[in-house]
Amino acid sequence: MSDASFSLPAGGPHTGAVAPMAGGSAVADWINLLKPRVVVLVVFTGVIGLMVAPGHLNPVLAFTAILAIAVAAGAAGALNMWYERDIDALMRRTRNRPIPAGRIEPDAALSYGIFLSVASVVVMGLATNMVAAVALAVSIAFYVLVYTVWLKRRTAQNIVIGGAAGAFPPVIGWAAVTGHIGLLPVLLFAIVFLWTPPHFWSLALFAEIDYARAGVPMLPVVAGPRHTRWQIMLYTLLLVAVSLLPWALHVAGPIYGAAAAVLGAGYIVASWRVLRDAQDAGGHSLTRDAPAKAAFRYSLLYLALLFAAVPLDAAFR
Ligand code: HEM
Numbered sequence: 001m002s003d004a005s006f007s008l009p010a011g012g013p014h015t016g017a018v019a020p021m022a023g024g025s026a027v028a029d030w031i032n033l034l035k036p037r038v039v040v041l042v043v044f045t046g047v048i049g050l051m052v053a054p055g056h057l058n059p060v061l062a063f064t065a066i067l068a069i070a071v072a073a074g075a076a077g078a079l080n081m082w083y084e085r086d087i088d089a090l091m092r093r094t095r096n097r098p099i100p101a102g103r104i105e106p107d108a109a110l111s112y113g114i115f116l117s118v119a120s121v122v123v124m125g126l127a128t129n130m131v132a133a134v135a136l137a138v139s140i141a142f143y144v145l146v147y148t149v150w151l152k153r154r155t156a157q158n159i160v161i162g163g164a165a166g167a168f169p170p171v172i173g174w175a176a177v178t179g180h181i182g183l184l185p186v187l188l189f190a191i192v193f194l195w196t197p198p199h200f201w202s203l204a205l206f207a208e209i210d211y212a213r214a215g216v217p218m219l220p221v222v223a224g225p226r227h228t229r230w231q232i233m234l235y236t237l238l239l240v241a242v243s244l245l246p247w248a249l250h251v252a253g254p255i256y257g258a259a260a261a262v263l264g265a266g267y268i269v270a271s272w273r274v275l276r277d278a279q280d281a282g283g284h285s286l287t288r289d290a291p292a293k294a295a296f297r298y299s300l301l302y303l304a305l306l307f308a309a310v311p312l313d314a315a316f317r
């Protein structure tokens with residue numbers, strides 16, 4: 001059964017924005033191969049890194065750098081979908097993705113992903129500097145090789161370690177302007193890194209993240225919902241503590257500190273409700289486990305608002 005109030009797109013995670021046309025390789029399919037919805041938030045964190053970096057980058061070059069991050073994140077998503085076409089075909093949520101549904105040939109998707117990956121790194125290098133280009137290449141490699149190829153099918157810690165891929169954009173944005181890496185972008189990296197497990201595991205508690213069927217050892221599949229709830233709480237507490245560090249270490253001011261405290265308190269409440277909730281959707285129902293659903297939604301709002309607070313705070317310092 002599907003829950004109308006939160007429907008995971010049949011095209012799979014991060015892909016539901018554009019409906020593919022019936023038959024043929026519609027443009028929508030090529031866009032959906034880039035997991036466009038996740039790219040929006042990923043790019044937003046990159047934009048923040050770029051905005052708060054000391055120094056100046058020509059607006060055209062700044063725009064080019066942001067575009068390169070977006071294309072790189074999308075290309076990594078396409079390579080992920082190429083590699084995972086076997087397990088995507090086994091899961092209801094992902095079986096209508098362009099490759100398992102037969103609308104895009106695997107080889108074409110592979111070429112597309114490689115071309116866009118290389119192009120994004122080269123463009124980043126030409127528009128900004130080597131540090132940003134290398135960091136971009138590392139983030140693509142991390143998502144595709146470390147997370148997708150190496151860890152995802154082997155360990156329940158897959159998203160904890162592999163989640164680092166999605167934490168690079170603020171560092172890349174900062175490096176695009178400065179040519180180096182500083183304390184603030186490292187802290188922003190740590191925030192996204194610690195945010196990823198509660199973000200994903202809360203979703204896994206209520207949505208049809210049918211990794212069991214595909215034999216993928218995600219934590220709720222391997223360790224069960226109860227253990228997953230505790231892990232969500234643990235990572236939320238770590239996340240909130242680390243989110244206060246930019247303020248505590250004086251690389252961000254009181255506006256950021258207040259935002260981190262308020263948003264963090266909200267996240268602890270959301271995760272506390274998840275912990276107390278006795279409902280176990282077992283990964284097969286979209287209709288139960290309201291606290292986990294609320295926590296997932298809150299995770300997206302939390303990250304967006306916390307990152308928005310960084311330049312807001314800088315503007316008033
Ligand atoms: C290993 C890391 C991650 C995993 C396994 C993961 C997994 C998922 C899954 C399965 C969904 C389901 C909803 C959908 O199908 O669209 C989702 C949604 C989402 N994720 Fe992640 N995610 C990860 C990291 C990230 C990162 C780093 C970001 C951004 C900074 C992000 C942003 C989002 C957004 C914006 C949505 C909602 C998409 C929509 O509205 O369709 N995720 N994630």
Ligand SMILES: CC(C)=CCC/C(C)=C/CC/C(C)=C/COP(=O)(O)OP(=O)(O)O
Nearest residue numbers: 012013042072073076080139140143165166
């Ligand atoms: C700049 C750059 C290269 C950033 C990378 C950003 C990025 C796409 C991060 C990872 C997000 C992620 C692992 C999502 C889905 O997991 P999944 O692929 O396991 O989900 P699935 O089961 O739906 O395929």
